[in-house]
Amino acid sequence: MKELLTSTLMYRLPMYRLQSRTMKRGHHKGTRRSNRLGTSLEFSDFRPYQPGDDLRQIDWNVFARTNKHYIKRFLDEQELVVSIYLDCTKSMAVLPSKWAFAKAIAASLGYMSLCADDRVGIFPIGAPNHPFTYKKGRAFANRFVQYAEKIQSSNTSNSFSESLQKMIQPKSSFSILISDLLEPYDLIENALKKLQAYKQELYVVQILSHEEIRPVYQGDLQLIDSETSETIHVTMSTAVKNSYQQRLSSHTELIQKLCYERGIHFIQCKTDDSLEDIICGQLIAKGWIQVR
Template structure:
């Protein structure tokens, strides 16, 4: 059974000491392991304030009263859960085998980090029939989550990514991860990104790319197939054709990065050929997306 799953057998032990990092205000209403900006009943002392009618007298600090002859209560930092949602792009451009496997490995790694802490994970992917997302909390659900992602065998979604994303997102997340190749038209990304703050205070895009997409090395006469539409075209791969492709790709990347900055969305590009360990322990860690 282990061989059918996405991750190496020892991977859980490697990532178990990491967790998702965020400075966004926590939205969870349930107790967790993160310090919120609210005051509550944890053991971490915050400060004193004067006693007001209706306050819990058990919180009065009698030592302070003995010194000042005034009533003060202790305030403690509240502990709240983080709510992390992961959205996986399953449009057909993600269907390259190496890219698809790598994207699901990234999704699974992030989800296992969340479940390993006292945080709540939700996960969804684009599908023609809208279904409730995976929603769980606690380490006991790590195996179930791994199995859910493993069983998404192909990227087959044929509709607009932006429109599909709205249907698949909850509105109560602390952190939202979108795992995608970012190849949709910039106009569609704009429509999506400008509305994402209503879904989460901390939005992050993990853009999955391959070396073949960045710098194709085709030569001669080739037949190219569009994964999204199924249409094919015969092309002579001259230097002019390659230069035109590279220029369009660079422009798309620049516009994509610019629109992410415009709407306060953090974006990180991960290359499949660099491997999973490099993505997690180098890029995500150095970007302070995990700690």
């Protein structure tokens, strides 16, 4: 059985970390420098002493030079709480290569974050697996990858967007959605808006296979919806294929426009792309991750 992540990629991932633009305070200290002031060893600046300040924070060396009392201020250190929502509905697993690719992206981002000392959880939406509840530290990184490898796809007909709304983690500061987004636009819009209501920084990864973007089928076919089991008889002519591609393009453009207008980060990945190129190339170029 092919490994979910190559040893080469697992060696490179700890060199990076997710880049958060709006740090939402976690419950525990971490290694990320915040714009807020706190008790780390990272010096910020001085300010005059005010009644009620902790006397232990007075810099007596400054007092000796100026005969005035000043307080040292330090930057706070926060942890990033990362929630990864993986679409496990039937449409994701029709093609084994697409399903493995989606899990590999989830595993890569989770492995990277755990190595960066962030707190990470993965929530398989629609799957029979229990969530990988929040863990922190590199000690859990390999266990995270093993968990992602064992995630099963859904056996029932359910909607990713509707199921997602029941699994939202309000205390998360950074949420990543991994899905093909092949659902009605209004369901996707409602789910994204509800996630944003919790003041989370939101990243959306759309995964599509080559067959979904440019179908190669020919002749008279009976197509079966993998999630609703509805059937349709169609003759796969050039006109039908062009119509399908236009509808898919319009659907994706609507989602991209929604994300742009609401400040949601969006990227579309194709299963024939290199995973290393996506993680260590495209995501860096888009500012999703940075070198530690």
